[in-house]
Amino acid sequence: MSSSAAAGGSATAGSEPFDAVLFLSFGGPDGPDDVMPFLENVTRGRGIPRERLESVAEHYLHFGGVSPINRLNLEMIDALRAELDRRGLDLPVYFGNRNWHPMAEDTVAQMYREGHRRVLVFPTSAWGGYSGCRQYHEDIDRALTSLTRAVPAATDPDSAMLLRKLPQYWSHPAFVAAGADAVRRAIESLGPGDDAPRLVFTAHSVPDSADAASGPAAEGGHLYSRQVMAASQAVADALGITDFDQVWQSRSGPPQVPWLEPDICDHLEDLAARGIRRVVVYPVGFISDHLEVIWDLDNEAAEVAERLGMDYARAGTVGPDRRFIEMIGEFVESYAGGGGDLTAMGCADNGRTCRENCCVPAARPGSVGRPPSRS
The missing domain is CATH 3.40.50.1400 (Rossmann fold)
Known part of the structure; x- marks a missing residue:
């Protein structure tokens, strides 16, 4: 099911305002016991031998089994909330991940239970390509599919949910x-x-x-x-x-x-x-x-x-920079009112899965040297 289908056709209705923001990232373990389950999530379906996962796990265990990515994302979310307040935007910001808690599926279900139906999605990847763009659309689709299975009412056009991925920002x-x-x-x-x-x-x-x-x-x-x-x-x-x-x-x-x-x-x-x-x-x-x-x-x-x-x-990365947070706020403000073409396809300003044969994932047999990440 695509995000537009899960939205019950509302993907073409550009006039309705959005009511929340999902900060969508890759995820990382929060402690030693999380490392192997996290790596299994990352590599699921790729037939990676356990001994190879264990060798990658040593990288995480070198740092106490904790990836800093969740903490850094939460810091950016706090800064974004303050930025949206500064702009007078009353949109709550939620956090979801592809591979570790809080999982995107759980976050989307929480957002639905709390009454949100039109959600802007900020991905922690600036890029096009499969891992940087299309896979985030797949995350959105998977979360919406999980929602409609758990909550049949979510398939009703009058109560369906739309998640719209914000544009890439590598050139901003x-x-x-x-x-x-x-x-x-x-x-x-x-x-x-x-x-x-x-x-x-x-x-x-x-x-x-x-x-x-x-x-x-x-x-x-x-x-x-x-x-x-x-x-x-x-x-x-x-x-x-x-x-x-x-x-x-x-x-x-x-x-x-x-x-x-x-x-x-x-x-x-x-x-x-x-x-x-x-x-x-x-x-x-x-x-x-x-x-x-x-x-x-x-x-x-x-x-x-x-x-x-x-x-x-x-050199440091851009996440903590005030201008980067302002950029996210600018994106949210630009699209919060519901404007823009929600049916545009491909690696750009779009609200649904990429064009057919665009950024199709390549086969990666036995790949695991390090868990891939785009965040």
Whole structure:
């Protein structure tokens, strides 16, 4: 069932106001006992051997079995509530996840019980592609399907629920400005040196086939990598930096499956071989310092840089930045009145599942090196 079907046809009625906001994210464990159930949720249906999940679990257990993503999301939600109050918008903000509590299905059911029928959804991913866009539509559809099974009245057009995903924001000026300031602070943290530090942008790697399938084939696909590169270019332009690198992190597939490269650690080796000894890394692909950022960049990449004798700094992510929260508030205010085309399809301003054959997930046999994340 699509989100438009679950809404009982109301997806085309753009004049009715929205009455709540769902902050939709990936999820993460809150303690050691949560780690394996969380990873099983992430990899369900992919036939991953338990011993491989246990090796990934060690990353989480290294930090006490707690991913910071839920805490950081709750901090952003509190800031967003204050921002909506500042704008005079009386819309409650709820929290739901794809893979861990609070699960999106449970949150949507709670929202329905509390009388909400038209909900704006903010996803913690700035990007197009399957993991960054279409999968959030699938989360919405799954939650609505679960609701209509549990509450038959929710299929009635007069009491049906509409969840509308807000637009992507990778090119939004606030996203770019917050990123540029984060990079600027990281550069300053290195102090003076003979050479300007090399700026390296990272984002979550995906299989080459998934990137090729992202966006409409008629537009050349590769929507995800094109958006990441464009966002990196925009941040570099804001800093007056003309030469930088775009690399990838957190690949989770078997070596025989091609993924976007180069990997951040391999790239640091290449930079050192070229005599570069000062590096600033900015995780443009992530909006918060969750576990993949901390493990991949603050541990693995930092250790590689130390071994190579590099001065290394990792820029912060945009989540806590006031301008980023204001951007979310701006989106909510723009759509709260019910305007906009709720039937638009594809990776943009849309309120239903992506176009047929747009951002179709690629097969990922045996993939798990790290749990994939877009948040």
